[in-house]
Amino acid sequence: MRPSFLSEPVRVRVPATSANLGPGFDTLGLALALYDDVSARVAPAGCHVDVTGQGAGELPTDDGHLVVRAMRATFDLLGGQPTGLAVECVNRIPQARGLGSSSAAIVAGVTLARALVVDGDQRFDDAAVLRLAAELEGHPDNVAPCLLGGFTIAWTAGPQGSDGAGGAGAGGGAGACRLEVAPGVQPTVLVPDERGLTSEARAALPAVVPHADAARNAGRAALLVHALTAAPELLFTATEDRLHQDYRAPGMPATAAVLAGLRAAGVAAVVSGAGPTILALTSIPDEHLPGMGWAAQRLAVDVAGARVDRGRLGHAERDPVAAGRKS
Structure with missing residues (x-):
């Protein structure tokens, strides 16, 4: 009809x-x-x-x-x-x-x-x-x-x-x-001036990954559900990834460098989607905020x-x- x-x-x-x-x-x-x-x-x-x-x-x-x-x-x-x-x-x-x-x-x-x-x-x-x-x-x-x-x-x-x-x-x-989402989750997005393409990011992924990496990611993903909903203190460990971020890093080196610095400082940071934006789920110390070419914005869920x-x-x-x- x-x-x-x-x-x-x-x-x-x-x-x-x-x-x-x-x-x-x-x-x-x-x-x-x-x-x-x-x-x-x-x-x-x-x-x-x-x-x-x-x-x-x-x-x-x-x-x-x-x-x-x-x-x-x-x-x-x-x-x-x-x-x-x-x-x-x-x-x-x-x-x-x-x-x-x-x-x-x-x-x-x-x-x-x-x-x-x-x-x-x-x-x-x-x-x-x-x-x-x-x-x-x-x-x-x-x-x-x-x-x-x-x-x-x-x-x-x-x-x-x-x-x-x-x-x-x-x-x-x-x-x-x-x-x-648990109240202790504090999303902040770091948005670069440069753009990215999902198609290019997907093309960088291998057809197969080591079994150990897949198993580790499965455990971290399960932990992340618990961390986001009930235990934000576990977010840093729960956001570890071995399936996609490292493979995509050569295509967005600035994102990879900022992300590495944030995680070295203990920030539960990840690449947002296919990037190049970074999402932090815990607070970012001012000294670790990126400078020119990046916009930082704290957003509620x-x-x-x-x-x-x-x-x-x-x-x-x-x-x-x-x-x-x-x-």
């Missing part, structure tokens, strides 16, 4: 995310209180995207924009496309830095499309949103915390019964669970995930500086 669309605009706020968190490669993620605001409405015809803030003047302003591509994919599953689209993006999440900007765009697009359909929530539940967003992104570790907030464990299951998986992913596709409401962006919200929040 072809969908009916709302006449008024809808809006979603989506958080930045950090994936991997050291040993939790392609599995663990954390939502951070740094947000993109995106609004959309059905237009009489065509498609136009207005971008303010991060990516302005660089990102596509038509159907090529990732938000719109995610919306189109969702509309197809909901039964049909609207006559046209007008989309407004106020971006604060840095592009190509390892803070989930593409996942935020995808989650924004999927949730906006669902919200613009009159009975979208009934046709397309949150589990379906997660599965589609993960399919569009290629893996669920960033889209899960962006959608759910907090600290998430994500996975991809095969068809039901093929791997014995249960829970949200039992029917195939991505699944995730959300956990509360976002606990709400993607939030949808009605209406256009207000005047203040269209100013990324005025609207930026540190919790």
